[in-house]
Amino acid sequence: MTRLPTRRHVLASAGASLLLASAAGGQQVFKEVHALAPGEFTWHPERSPEGPVAVIASLEEQRVHVYRNGIRIAVSTCSTGKPGHETPTGVFVVLQKDKHHRSSTYNNAPMPNMNRLTWDGIALHAGNLPGYPASHGCVRLPLEFSELLFGITHVGTPVIIADAHSAPQAVVHPGLLLDGLAETEMATAVAGLSGKKHPKDWQMGERYPLVTLLVSSYDGSIVLMEDDRAIAEGQLVWDGNPLGSHVFVMHGAETQAAALRWGVLSFHDIGGGQDPVLGRIGSDPEFRRLARYHSHPGTLMVVTDLPLSPDTRSQRDFVIMNA
Numbered sequence: 027m028t029r030l031p032t033r034r035h036v037l038a039s040a041g042a043s044l045l046l047a048s049a050a051g052g053q054q055v056f057k058e059v060h061a062l063a064p065g066e067f068t069w070h071p072e073r074s075p076e077g078p079v080a081v082i083a084s085l086e087e088q089r090v091h092v093y094r095n096g097i098r099i100a101v102s103t104c105s106t107g108k109p110g111h112e113t114p115t116g117v118f119v120v121l122q123k124d125k126h127h128r129s130s131t132y133n134n135a136p137m138p139n140m141n142r143l144t145w146d147g148i149a150l151h152a153g154n155l156p157g158y159p160a161s162h163g164c165v166r167l168p169l170e171f172s173e174l175l176f177g178i179t180h181v182g183t184p185v186i187i188a189d190a191h192s193a194p195q196a197v198v199h200p201g202l203l204l205d206g207l208a209e210t211e212m213a214t215a216v217a218g219l220s221g222k223k224h225p226k227d228w229q230m231g232e233r234y235p236l237v238t239l240l241v242s243s244y245d246g247s248i249v250l251m252e253d254d255r256a257i258a259e260g261q262l263v264w265d266g267n268p269l270g271s272h273v274f275v276m277h278g279a280e281t282q283a284a285a286l287r288w289g290v291l292s293f294h295d296i297g298g299g300q301d302p303v304l305g306r307i308g309s310d311p312e313f314r315r316l317a318r319y320h321s322h323p324g325t326l327m328v329v330t331d332l333p334l335s336p337d338t339r340s341q342r343d344f345v346i347m348n349a
Contacts, residue, residue: 052168064157067102067171084191105166118143120183139172182225182236197288199304212284220279222322239327260313274327
């Protein structure tokens with residue numbers, strides 16, 4: 027968690043004070059991404075007015091990139107964890123949203139527009155942006171940008187924190203969920219998935235579990251999770267070669283192709299595009315049936331060469347930790 031600047035932290039000179047105020051509040055600008063100054067951001071929701079949202083935070087760039095339906099609609103400067111409090115890298119989902127949150131760890135410090143990523147203190151929220159990593163592990167954002175982002179995220183929105191930034195790609199492929207079905211079964215399975223809602227469309231009275239498939243070549247297994255609980259495990263069938271680290275987000279059914287539309291972000295480029303990754307993995311028929319039954323648009327499939335142990339998968343949060 028991070029502490030917002032107090033009066034005594036503001037530098038004495040007028041110029042420095044104005045810079046800090048701008049960085050904390052935020053300013054929308056029309057600039058190239060690399061030219062953004064601390065506190066500046068771009069916001070263009072008209073580029074993709076609807077669709078699933080994914081957030082990518084780059085530690086190296088100190089930038090947060092926001093994608094909707096696979097199209098980048100916003101970029102902001104940020105401040106991540108300082109030495110000794112480094113922001114962890116990996117795959118997260120938004121676990122909780124609180125517009126007026128206060129820190130339970132750092133003297134009740136305000137954390138406006140908080141999107142919680144872990145229960146032990148990592149979140150996206152508004153805070154001071156000095157132009158370098160300075161937080162206690164959270165990803166600080168300009169206040170105005172954090173308000174805009176808060177308005178389009180939901181519980182279950184995927185957030186990828188990585189050393190470098192790579193844009194999502196789009197893939198149409200049956201994937202693990204439909205792979206192995208006879209052609210006569212495909213249309214029925216696709217229609218079944220088409221009738222399910224994406225988490226962003228869940229109403230206040232509705233409550234469905236968030237579904238994640240964790241694929242580990244190290245363990246040779248696939249785990250099906252609902253929220254933070256593992257409910258089934260299957261044996262991974264693949265060619266034995268490294269799979270790399272990828273995050274697939276199921277956008278929905280592709281009825282004409284009897285397949286699924288996936289958004290994918292890769293941590294490692296293993297060549298040949300992402301379609302071969304989905305084509306290389308499978309499991310036993312019973313596990314595929316369970317995965318199909320529980321999945322809905324918005325389901326995540328995380329592919330990794332890391333073991334699925336407490337060191338890389340938290341117990342109460344949904345987090346796949348790379349570091």
